Amino acid sequence: MADPVTAILETYSALTNNEIRRIIESRKSTGRLQGMMMYHLGWVDEHFGPCDFRGGKQLRSTMCLLACEAVTGDYRKALPAAAAVELVHNFSLIHDDIEDGDEKRRHRYTVWKLWGVPQAINTGDAMDVVSYMAIMDLDLDPAAMVEVLRVFNDTIMQLCEGQYLDMDFQTRGSVTVEEYLKMITGKTAALIEASTAIGAMAAGADRKTVQHFRSFGHKIGVAFQIQDDLLGIWGDPAKTGKSARNDIRNKKKTLPVLYAMQYSPRKDELKSLYAKEELSEADIDRVFDILTQAKSYEFTAQKARQLKDEAMAELDGLCPGSRAIEDLRAIGRFLVERDY
Amino acid sequence: MADPVTAILETYSALTNNEIRRIIESRKSTGRLQGMMMYHLGWVDEHFGPCDFRGGKQLRSTMCLLACEAVTGDYRKALPAAAAVELVHNFSLIHDDIEDGDEKRRHRYTVWKLWGVPQAINTGDAMDVVSYMAIMDLDLDPAAMVEVLRVFNDTIMQLCEGQYLDMDFQTRGSVTVEEYLKMITGKTAALIEASTAIGAMAAGADRKTVQHFRSFGHKIGVAFQIQDDLLGIWGDPAKTGKSARNDIRNKKKTLPVLYAMQYSPRKDELKSLYAKEELSEADIDRVFDILTQAKSYEFTAQKARQLKDEAMAELDGLCPGSRAIEDLRAIGRFLVERDY
Numbered sequence: 001m002a003d004p005v006t007a008i009l010e011t012y013s014a015l016t017n018n019e020i021r022r023i024i025e026s027r028k029s030t031g032r033l034q035g036m037m038m039y040h041l042g043w044v045d046e047h048f049g050p051c052d053f054r055g056g057k058q059l060r061s062t063m064c065l066l067a068c069e070a071v072t073g074d075y076r077k078a079l080p081a082a083a084a085v086e087l088v089h090n091f092s093l094i095h096d097d098i099e100d101g102d103e104k105r106r107h108r109y110t111v112w113k114l115w116g117v118p119q120a121i122n123t124g125d126a127m128d129v130v131s132y133m134a135i136m137d138l139d140l141d142p143a144a145m146v147e148v149l150r151v152f153n154d155t156i157m158q159l160c161e162g163q164y165l166d167m168d169f170q171t172r173g174s175v176t177v178e179e180y181l182k183m184i185t186g187k188t189a190a191l192i193e194a195s196t197a198i199g200a201m202a203a204g205a206d207r208k209t210v211q212h213f214r215s216f217g218h219k220i221g222v223a224f225q226i227q228d229d230l231l232g233i234w235g236d237p238a239k240t241g242k243s244a245r246n247d248i249r250n251k252k253k254t255l256p257v258l259y260a261m262q263y264s265p266r267k268d269e270l271k272s273l274y275a276k277e278e279l280s281e282a283d284i285d286r287v288f289d290i291l292t293q294a295k296s297y298e299f300t301a302q303k304a305r306q307l308k309d310e311a312m313a314e315l316d317g318l319c320p321g322s323r324a325i326e327d328l329r330a331i332g333r334f335l336v337e338r339d340y
Numbered sequence: 341m342a343d344p345v346t347a348i349l350e351t352y353s354a355l356t357n358n359e360i361r362r363i364i365e366s367r368k369s370t371g372r373l374q375g376m377m378m379y380h381l382g383w384v385d386e387h388f389g390p391c392d393f394r395g396g397k398q399l400r401s402t403m404c405l406l407a408c409e410a411v412t413g414d415y416r417k418a419l420p421a422a423a424a425v426e427l428v429h430n431f432s433l434i435h436d437d438i439e440d441g442d443e444k445r446r447h448r449y450t451v452w453k454l455w456g457v458p459q460a461i462n463t464g465d466a467m468d469v470v471s472y473m474a475i476m477d478l479d480l481d482p483a484a485m486v487e488v489l490r491v492f493n494d495t496i497m498q499l500c501e502g503q504y505l506d507m508d509f510q511t512r513g514s515v516t517v518e519e520y521l522k523m524i525t526g527k528t529a530a531l532i533e534a535s536t537a538i539g540a541m542a543a544g545a546d547r548k549t550v551q552h553f554r555s556f557g558h559k560i561g562v563a564f565q566i567q568d569d570l571l572g573i574w575g576d577p578a579k580t581g582k583s584a585r586n587d588i589r590n591k592k593k594t595l596p597v598l599y600a601m602q603y604s605p606r607k608d609e610l611k612s613l614y615a616k617e618e619l620s621e622a623d624i625d626r627v628f629d630i631l632t633q634a635k636s637y638e639f640t641a642q643k644a645r646q647l648k649d650e651a652m653a654e655l656d657g658l659c660p661g662s663r664a665i666e667d668l669r670a671i672g673r674f675l676v677e678r679d680y
Binding site: 027030031033095098099100117118119121122124126128129130132133141143145146153156157161163167168 | 367440463466468472476483500501503507
């Protein structure tokens with residue numbers, strides 16, 4: 001990770017973690033329920049003893065705090081919102097891990113793998129409520145709080161809709177580029193959009209400013225996912241830590257593939273390859289050739305770049321002289337330009 | 341069901357269903373996501389075509405509407421809250437069915453059985469958000485709305501805590517009566533308590549009145565579950581539709597059993613019977629004898645009756661002359677006195 005971005009994320013994620021911990025611990029503990037949440041967050045090991053494992057990058061909460069700081073010069077008013085978006089993200093990960101059957105996340109066993117599917121479903125449900133409790137700790141007048149909560153509801157609904165579509169696509173032969181964009185908007189962009197929007201709302205920004213932060217988050221969120229799709233096929237295994245052409249091997253219907261399925265002259269060949277139970281190395285090479293010929297790389301990279309440029313333009317002229325807004329731009333650029 | 345109670349529930353559940361339908365349909369549909377919710381609610385069949393299947397009794401939403409009507413003479417202000425509590429109840433049922441591995445509910449296949457665990461988890465999550473969207477449709481000033489939402493959050497957290505304990509108890513050798521009461525408070529009473537409390541809050545009742553409705557709901561909720569435990573062992577199969585001594589057969593650690601495990605002179609014998617993989621008919625008879633000797637029936641029945649009396653006393657002097665409060669009492673009595 002580019003060093004300045006690492007430093008930003010480390011600083012702000014420590015602040016968010018303190019806030020999450022405060023909120024979880026403010027409720028009397030019930031058996032191992034809180035412990036399973038803390039395990040998932042990376043704070044305790046599977047015996048609920050302390051550990052120095054590091055959790056996720058906490059992009060969303062950091063972007064939330066930076067949006068608030070850009071507007072007011074102080075991140076603190078957004079701390080409960082930063083905790084809330086991180087909790088929503090992690091609630092959805094606990095459930096996604098069950099839904100996808102993933103036994104490991106960040107090199108550790110997932111909650112369902114350790115404590116079973118029933119407890120994992122319930123732990124995710126509990127973390128979802130904790131996220132609502134967190135957001136309601138914002139120091140806002142009730143009318144502003146209600147407005148934030150409407151954004152929050154809508155965001156979690158979009159997450160569910162995106163997750164529905166993602167699962168549905170796996171069982172479908174064809175998916176259009178437009179359908180795919182709707183899916184990643186729900187699954188990835190909605191929560192990043194909410195993070196920057198609610199960060200600005202917590203700062204008391206006016207409606208127009210909030211809208212710029214929201215659009216920035218939305219566009220960066222979509223571009224972030226598209227870059228992920230790109231790395232899943234063209235990424236350097238030495239950098240991504242995944243095997244080469246990983247997403248082709250797993251027959252994932254990501255943007256470069258869907259583009260070729262819709263526009264390549266060899267689309268029927270591609271579809272019949274994706275209809276196979278498993279792809280051989282020769283099949284993977286053929287898919288790769290079809291994508292190359294269809295200029296899927298160029299289309300995908302151009303799409304990510306265009307969205308990133310549009311996202312950056314949303315911040316033009318906002319909060320002049322603010323270091324936080326430059327940090328937000330740096331994170332936005334990193335998310336789209338990273339090669340791992 | 342006693343006829344007047346049936347009539348009350350039928351009238352109010354139709355009103356709640358219209359409200360739930362309005363809320364679900366107010367959002368653009370995403371594939372079959374809304375359809376799976378409507379299936380669970382009993383409005384469509386598994387091909388998403390209309391059906392005349394009847395859903396649950398909708399006790400919670402009816403009690404919510406009656407509390408509001410008792411205070412103001414009109415149930416309508418509480419309609420979004422009635423929809424919300426019913427949606428929370430059903431979200432938790434969708435997840436409970438997965439957690440318990442139940443393939444059928446109300447004589448139909450459960451959501452996970454028809455569409456798989458991943459989609460069922462996500463459908464429950466989505467229904468949880470819809471419940472928040474519903475409650476935020478209440479016509480309240482923002483400060484009152486925030487207060488309702490805090491009750492709502494706390495309620496769903498209690499549901500998760502109760503569900504955690506319920507699952508935890510299944511794997512534990514011993515559970516105290518006190519722990520058990522905490523579990524059913526979360527799993528059953530919390531949402532009934534929220535229903536009557538929020539019904540009164542939606543009506544703009546003062547704090548003291550709200551507290552009486554809340555305590556009524558809480559006590560009736562606990563008594564309702566205890567009566568369920570009683571019927572699970574001493575219920576008449578011809579009336580309950582379940583096999584005789586059903587809960588003993590399933591080794592459920594319900595109140596009559598826990599009481600005997602804690603206070604019977606034969607408690608060790610009882611515990612070793614419950615440690616067996618499966619109970620023979622002779623084992624079931626032995627458990628039944630131990631419970632009879634320990635006066636578990638008398639203890640349980642007395643506990644339910646006492647809570648019911650305390651609940652009824654909460655309503656004394658409230659909303660004099662209101663038919664709705666008499667209906668609420670009738671439902672309360674039915675929940676505790678029913679023999680099926």
